[in-house]
Each structure stands twice: as C-alpha cells, then as structure tokens.
Amino acid sequence: MQFDDEFFLHDLRVDVLRSADGRPMVCRHDEGDYFTVTDDDLLNFPTGKPFPIFPLAALLPLLAAKARELHPNDWMATDTDIACPDPNCGGVFRISQGTRRSYRHSEQTLAPLRRSK
Structure with a gap:
C-alpha cells in the first residue's frame, strides 16, 4: 500500500534593507543585495557578489x-x-516566501515515514 508522502515548501528570497534608524552598514552587504533559496535547499546569489558569513x-x-x-x-x-x-551594523534582512513547490518524503530522505494509527 502506497502512502501519500507529498509536502510543500516555499522558495525564499532574502533582501538586504537599511535599518530605519539610519545606522551605517558595516558588514560587507549592501542595500539591494539579495539571495534566494530554491528547490528545497539551494542558495542562489544572482548578483555574483560575495555574501558575508x-x-x-x-x-x-x-x-x-x-x-x-x-x-x-x-x-x-x-x-x-x-x-x-x-x-x-544597520543592516536588516527581509525574508519573503515565493513559489510553493511540492516535494515527496521518499525523495528527500531514507528515514521511514511514520504513520499515526
């Protein structure tokens, strides 16, 4: 018997904003920088600019x-x-949800899916 093991995750976008109090950004990120998280766990830095750890x-x-x-x-x-x-540092990061994607437990892990009785 096959169980439905589908679940959903959203892609994410993380944007660098400047704080409302006007403090300068001292870390090496700039207003407008961003990265995305797609396909479950992939970090994408589309600007090609390094991002501080x-x-x-x-x-x-x-x-x-x-x-x-x-x-x-x-x-x-x-x-x-x-x-x-x-x-x-006056940097602020905004995390926003994007595209909702479908995943399968069986394709993400080898751990068995526990079913409640």
Missing part, C-alpha cells in the same frame, strides 16, 4: 521554518525582518 549564519536557522506552510497566527508568518547580528 556572519549574517548568513544568523539567517540560516530561520530559513527552514520560513519555507514551510505556517499558521497565520504563528509569529514566523508575520515577522519577516531580521537585524544583522553585528550590533553596530
């Missing part, structure tokens, strides 16, 4: 949650702006 390290834990279907009341659904982890 410390802001990226702060953003990575949020991306898996942001890609998922969220309850409208969940704070992850409404809080889209993330401050740069450098307290002296």
Whole structure:
C-alpha cells in the first residue's frame, strides 16, 4: 500500500534593507543585495557578489521554518525582518516566501515515514 508522502515548501528570497534608524552598514552587504533559496535547499546569489558569513549564519536557522506552510497566527508568518547580528551594523534582512513547490518524503530522505494509527 502506497502512502501519500507529498509536502510543500516555499522558495525564499532574502533582501538586504537599511535599518530605519539610519545606522551605517558595516558588514560587507549592501542595500539591494539579495539571495534566494530554491528547490528545497539551494542558495542562489544572482548578483555574483560575495555574501558575508556572519549574517548568513544568523539567517540560516530561520530559513527552514520560513519555507514551510505556517499558521497565520504563528509569529514566523508575520515577522519577516531580521537585524544583522553585528550590533553596530544597520543592516536588516527581509525574508519573503515565493513559489510553493511540492516535494515527496521518499525523495528527500531514507528515514521511514511514520504513520499515526
């Protein structure tokens, strides 16, 4: 018997914004820079410009949650702006959902799918 193992994730776009308080950006990202997350886990930097690792390290834990279907009341659904982890930097990153894609559990992992009784 075959189980339906389909689930959905959204592509993401992470844009670099300038903070509202006017502090300068001291990390090596600029307003207008962005990257996307597509096809489940691929980071794409379309500008070809390098992206600093410390802001990226702060953003990575949020991306898996942001890609998922969220309850409208969940704070992850409404809080889209993330401050740069450098307290002296005025950079802000906006994470937005894009295309919704279908995936299959059986194509993503070798772990068995647990079924409730």
